[in-house]
Amino acid sequence: MTGLSLGILFKITQKKVTRAYSLVDSSQVSTFLISILLIVYGSFRSLNMDCENQEKDKDGNPIATGSFNNGNTNNSIQTIDSTQALFLPIGASVSLLVMFFFFDSVQVVFTICTAVLATIAFAFLLLPMCQYLTRPCSPQNKISFGCCGRFTLAELLSFSLSVMLVLIWVLTGHWLLMDALAMGLCVAMIAFVRLPSLKVSCLLLSGLLIYDVFWVFFSAYIFNSNVMVKVATQPAENPIDVLSRKLHLGPGMGRDVPRLSLPGKLVFPSSTGSHFSMLGIGDIVMPGLLLCFVLRYDNYKKQASGEVPGPGNMSGRMQRVSYFHCTLIGYFVGLLTATVASRIHRAAQPALLYLVPFTLLPLLTMAYLKGDLRRMWSEPFHAKASTSRFLEERKEGALTMRPCCHHFMLSTDL
Template identity: 90%
Template sequence: MSPAAAEPTRVSAMAEQTYSWAYSLVDSSQVSTFLISILLIVYGSFRSLNMDFENQDKEKDNSSSSGSFNGNSTNNSIQTIDSTQALFLPIGASVSLLVMFFFFDSVQVVFTICTAVLATIAFAFLLLPMCQYLTRPCSPQNKISFGCCGRFTAAELLSFSLSVMLVLIWVLTGHWLLMDALAMGLCVAMIAFVRLPSLKVSCLLLSGLLIYDVFWVFFSAYIFNSNVMVKVATQPADNPLDVLSRKLHLGPNVGRDVPRLSLPGKLVFPSSTGSHFSMLGIGDIVMPGLLLCFVLRYDNYKKQANGDSCGASGPANISGRMQKVSYFHCTLIGYFVGLLTATVASRIHRAAQPALLYLVPFTLLPLLTMAYLKGDLRRMWSEPFHSKSSSSRFLEV
């Protein structure tokens, strides 16, 4: 074959390879990962904001004095991360990762049971609004007493019962879809109940977790002769029913046919051909989700403080269109671009990628830039939810 005749063949082959590579980025598993992760962040952020509104209404009912909206809720069930916790959280996560890497066989049953309990509570929280909608027409919202266990509404009992049923079916079948449902509940619950109080804490936390993610994905193999992050994330655990059957000597046909369990610390979606799964850790959803929850609360606070004229106090050289762009939408777009970049990088390198390496810069940098341009950076950095009148009483250092 002459060189002139071979050239179109090579061009055609390159075009086919490019098409196949581009098509692999938009297969069903990747699209599902993108959509579900963004929906979980949006839903968890608005659940968090709704909890603030509910707590604000309760405070107004319990006290005759009315105050301005405070972004830091006084609800005891909500955990606010401070600077010290943000600095030490990556260290604690690293210790937990090493424990799971070296002693997984010893602690897998305990870890599976604890994860199942947390997933049950989290999924019940995820189902609660739907159950409240279903039970509202047929039953009053009175709480039923269960002695020392507490008082619960019919909607709470229904959501918890459905969650327990789903966990039991997951233990019996080990199906990936049920594992994803439990992981979704964990994502929404953590985004709703954990708060970042300021942009400074957000930067400390996300920067530390970026270093944590990069080290354990890229450099752990040089020290431990194995990719610690990938091995822990993909290693299945023994089914508690199988372990219980062997401990009690119940016989070979009792509890021995249950599958090993892939723990709900990640979202997995199969491709349309079933040839592979796309995987995204819940930390890659929750940690950027906490930042998006923070900026959503700040957008709402600023909207209330400015009387629905968000950005009216910004610099004069910033256009009105820029002032109308919310921090939440800007950061959410950055999350989408970062997730897309991480997907492209994993396809190019054909290896697992630390998603936070791409998600953190694409969410934090646009947010910091927009806050600087709007003149909100100083307030968002330290005390974003304190009014100017109260903060002016103190000497700024």
């Protein structure tokens, strides 16, 4: 009887361990680590670009008016305003419907455009490594290519490696190469796109949350298919195969190349190879833009005022906790919650449904407690605001913070 009981207990324990392992297997761990590393790396690349532009402004072209840490000397940096934040989910919905209804007609063009963007983005990802490799053997002089522009040896090396990687991906369609290109896209988007304020951040992420929830949960009731999942998982025809058929190169030319799964997502196989864990790059980039914003704000606050005691009886320990670390922990918890929900329900989950609340709510709470909410809500990096005004706003008491919170609620309702 004892042996039978031990056997039953062992089987129950084994089932529980197997279930726990299935919730967090190697593919899920890879997704967690890579997504967090991409956000951290992209945010610091963005901050480094701002610091370099700031140094250039001090050395050569000082700007009397403008924005702090907005990188205005770099024309490739794009700042999202309130109107763009409101209409971006609508534009994304239109693009999703076009891909859903007309995928066969636009798949080749979309694949080529994606490959070009991925080439440039991955070259940007490789650039620091190439600069490190070429620094000992050559000066950082730029080589002229006529109307194409002037490039350093590191830029040429990174672009060549990126082109080579894209060509191998087109020929093989391997998931690991697709992941590498998707990583480059994530880092480039986080580094070159700016959220100017917490207000724009809330508008953008709230709109994308509604977009994600609708197209994952409710699109099947209207279109008889999960639009988001179908577009994300549908492979595209290989351009080499299409070209060989158009040019009538024969049945053997280009017909053995695989269909391509486009780098709009990260996929990682499980340890058993039975399934893949998938995370869209939008679930990395959009929270990543928020983390990039708070990292820039942490840097701005450090440069403007250093360590200043907060209002009321806030402790020094709370003041030392950075917004970046708080929001990054929230992103991790949100991603973990989304993973558990997808395993429990055995269906695709809108990751932003979990990521947006777990990143925005802790950030808003900490900003309110520290007395920075009013400053972060509207144009926190504007150069016209003096450091003394910044210090005065942070030293205001709880009475000042109540109208600030009221303004926040009205803006959110609108």
